[in-house]
Amino acid sequence: MNDRVKTLNDAPVRERSYVLYWMVAYRRATSNFALQHAAALARSLRKPLLVYEPLSSECRWACDRFHQFVYEGMQENARRFAAKGVGYVADLSPKGRLLELAGDACVVVTDDWPCFFIPRMQERAAELLDVKLDAVDSNGLFPMRATERVFLTAASFRRFLQKREADTHPVANPLRNVPPMDRCELPELDLSSLPIDHQVKPVDLKGGTREAERVLKRFMSGRESRYAEDRNVPDLEATSGLSPYLHFGHISAHQVADSVESPEFLDQLKVWRELGYNFCAHREDYDQFESLAPWARLTLEERASDPREHVYTLEEFERGETHDPLWNAAQNQLVQEGIIHNYLRMLWGKKILEWSASPRDALTTMIELNNKYALDGRDPNSYSGIFWILGRYDRAWGPRRPVFGTIRYMSSKNTYRKTRVRRYLERFDSGCSN
Numbered sequence: 001m002n003d004r005v006k007t008l009n010d011a012p013v014r015e016r017s018y019v020l021y022w023m024v025a026y027r028r029a030t031s032n033f034a035l036q037h038a039a040a041l042a043r044s045l046r047k048p049l050l051v052y053e054p055l056s057s058e059c060r061w062a063c064d065r066f067h068q069f070v071y072e073g074m075q076e077n078a079r080r081f082a083a084k085g086v087g088y089v090a091d092l093s094p095k096g097r098l099l100e101l102a103g104d105a106c107v108v109v110t111d112d113w114p115c116f117f118i119p120r121m122q123e124r125a126a127e128l129l130d131v132k133l134d135a136v137d138s139n140g141l142f143p144m145r146a147t148e149r150v151f152l153t154a155a156s157f158r159r160f161l162q163k164r165e166a167d168t169h170p171v172a173n174p175l176r177n178v179p180p181m182d183r184c185e186l187p188e189l190d191l192s193s194l195p196i197d198h199q200v201k202p203v204d205l206k207g208g209t210r211e212a213e214r215v216l217k218r219f220m221s222g223r224e225s226r227y228a229e230d231r232n233v234p235d236l237e238a239t240s241g242l243s244p245y246l247h248f249g250h251i252s253a254h255q256v257a258d259s260v261e262s263p264e265f266l267d268q269l270k271v272w273r274e275l276g277y278n279f280c281a282h283r284e285d286y287d288q289f290e291s292l293a294p295w296a297r298l299t300l301e302e303r304a305s306d307p308r309e310h311v312y313t314l315e316e317f318e319r320g321e322t323h324d325p326l327w328n329a330a331q332n333q334l335v336q337e338g339i340i341h342n343y344l345r346m347l348w349g350k351k352i353l354e355w356s357a358s359p360r361d362a363l364t365t366m367i368e369l370n371n372k373y374a375l376d377g378r379d380p381n382s383y384s385g386i387f388w389i390l391g392r393y394d395r396a397w398g399p400r401r402p403v404f405g406t407i408r409y410m411s412s413k414n415t416y417r418k419t420r421v422r423r424y425l426e427r428f429d430s431g432c433s434n
Contacts (some may be wrong), residue, residue, distance in 0.1 A: 001168070003143035004033050006112060008133045014106045016131075018087065018181065019045060020105035022098060023053040025113035026138045027073050028209050031082040031176070033254035034136035037176035038109035045224075047104055048181035050087035053077060054096045059117050061371050061378065063200035065338055066192045067092075069375060071189045072207035073250050074281040078186040080209075085180035092187050094195065099293045104127050111249070112137040114144060114280035115287070116378045131371075138273045140253045142167060152293065153277055158271045162171050169254050200373060203338045205244060209234050212245035217257055228264040232343040234424035239342055240265065243373035246273075257363035275393065276384035284344055286365065286383050289360050289390075296391025299405030300359040306402045310355045317352060326421060327351045329428035331369070336428070338375040343419065349389035350410040359390060 021038035029035065031148045035051075042049040055070050056062065074090045081088040088189050091097050110122060112135035137144050140304050142161060151157035191198065205211075219227075219240040230238035240260075246253045257269055292300075303324045312322055320328040322334070331346040340348055349366055356362035371377040388394060389407075396406035415421065 001033065001037065003111070003146040003167075004137040005037060006135050006137075006145065008122060008135055010130060011129060011131050011133070013045070013132050014105075016047075016106045016129075017104040018042070018048045018050045018106065019104055020101055020108045021049060021050055021051045022108055022110040022125075023077075024118055025111035026249035026252070027053060027070065027075055027077065027082070028250055028252065029223070030172055031138075031170045032174065032211065032249075032253050033138035033170045033390060034109055034111050035138075036171050037134065037136045039174045039178050041107055041176045043110065047106055048087060048179045049175070050089065050099065050101065050105075050181060050183065051077070051081055051222045052091065054088050054091040054093075054098070054099050056096065056117075057092070057094050057196045058193045061197070062194075063197035065200045065202050065373070065375070067191060067194065067196060068202035069187065069205065069207035069244065070248060072211070073209065073248065074186060076208040076210055078184055082184045082204045084175040084178075085182075086175055086178060087181035087183035089183070089185045090187065091188065092194065094227070097126060098125060102131060107132045107134070109136060110198050111135065112144070112329055113139065114277060115380055115383065117264070118344065138170060138249075138252065139277050141257060142274050142360065144274075147278075150282045150284065154271050154275055155315050157275050157278065158267075169258075170252065171314070172395060197372075203375070205338065205375065207245075207248065207250060209245075209250045212242065213255075214249035215241050215245065216251065216256060220259055224260060224262050231264070233419050234341045234344055235420040235422060241339075243381065244338070247376040247381075249377045273381055275378035280380040280383065281394075286380075287415055289363055292387065292390055292392060295396055296394075296407065299396070299400075299407060300390060303403050303405040304358045304360075307354060308357070308403060311357050314368060318369060319356075322351070322355065324351065324412050325425060325429045326415060329421075332428040334369065338373060340374070344391070344421075344424075345385060347410050347412065347415050349386060350408075351412070353389055353407070363390065375378065379422045407417050 019038055019042040021035060026032045028032055033230055039049055053074055055067060078088050108129060108131055122135060223238050226238045230236045242256060253269060260266060280286045310323060320331040322328055327348060330340050330348045334340045353359060353362040354366050356365060370382055391407050394408055398407045400406055401409055
């Protein structure tokens with residue numbers, strides 16, 4: 001666990017009422033190193049454990065869609081922690097209750113998550129709290145901070161992982177023998193009363209660990225055997241569907257890895273997913289154009305003034321109003337369902353690059369649309385995918401093309417030729433509406 005725990009301030013452990021676990025990223029009661037660390041402290045201090053799970057309405061892109069999904073997980077967490085004799089406080093208030101609850105805490109434990117607003121929020125909390133604040137990494141199979149090296153390719157990261165011994169697993173049930181606390185606070189969710197974006201509506205996908213485990217079982221029982229062959233076929237349902245649950249922490253990467261056998265899927269989970277966490281953990285500019293490799297920046301800047309056959313505004317992209325039915329269908333799926341089929345997400349980004357006034361404008365558009373609508377947005381994997389469009393983790397490709405330079409090119413024409421999209425188009429090429 002040493003590679004997974006970092007202390008954020010110099011304050012001491014105090015003699016107070018309970019250990020506080022500030023749950024902001026790993027929103028689950030099982031297979032969670034941060035919860036495990038908090039429970040161990042509770043046992044050693046002989047104090048009860050209180051879990052505090054806030055849901056901020058002040059962060060950028062807060063909306064009905066994300067709040068509903070997270071709240072469904074909160075309802076499940078309230079039941080699970082109550083059954084284990086662990087205190088639980090869910091919080092929907094705009095300002096939060098951390099300082100109030102930490103005033104009675106011996107020590108505070110939180111989730112070490114490397115991007116979006118969370119690192120800045122925790123830095124501020126570390127300055128304000130008068131008790132020790134530990135952040136614990138339970139993001140994936142490999143501790144983010146076990147190396148200071150930023151890996152620039154999946155191949156180099158894969159070789160690095162192959163040379164390492166397997167890391168320990170989180171305990172499935174970390175709450176045994178924790179001194180009990182009878183406290184459970186779960187406010188009713190009234191979306192209309194919150195200062196969030198009400199235009200981005202909830203979707204049919206349900207949040208929570210139980211639903212995540214159902215999606216995992218569905219993948220194992222039917223889709224996993226077809227994953228290698230059919231994962232890039234939009235007309236077929238062969239992807240796992242787990243990314244929203246991994247993003248919001250409703251299921252752990254360890255649990256998924258222990259359940260799945262497909263080498264192709266495990267490479268996505270163990271290498272590509274964690275490659276993004278590696279980058280975000282060590283580069284504060286992970287979401288900036290300047291974070292691209294020099295070759296990618298150079299070729300994009302050289303071609304920034306190239307004439308474009310089509311140029312669309314952010315609003316036109318958002319409404320799915322391009323000349324390309326397949327691109328529009330992908331955007332419609334994003335708006336309507338909060339996801340894009342994995343293969344088409346790559347095409348979606350490449351066309352935004354091709355049809356934007358500049359590569360920097362394209363980056364702004366991709367981040368805005370993905371983070372506003374995608375259930376798995378605002379995530380290290382999101383930024384990996386978006387920046388892969390612009391050359392991150394890739395290499396130069398010939399021939400040199402207008403707009404792209406030596407950035408890898410994709411086209412709808414080739415997508416129609418390589419894979420099957422007829423049924424996909426029938427589902428989503430019908431106008432984009434919230």
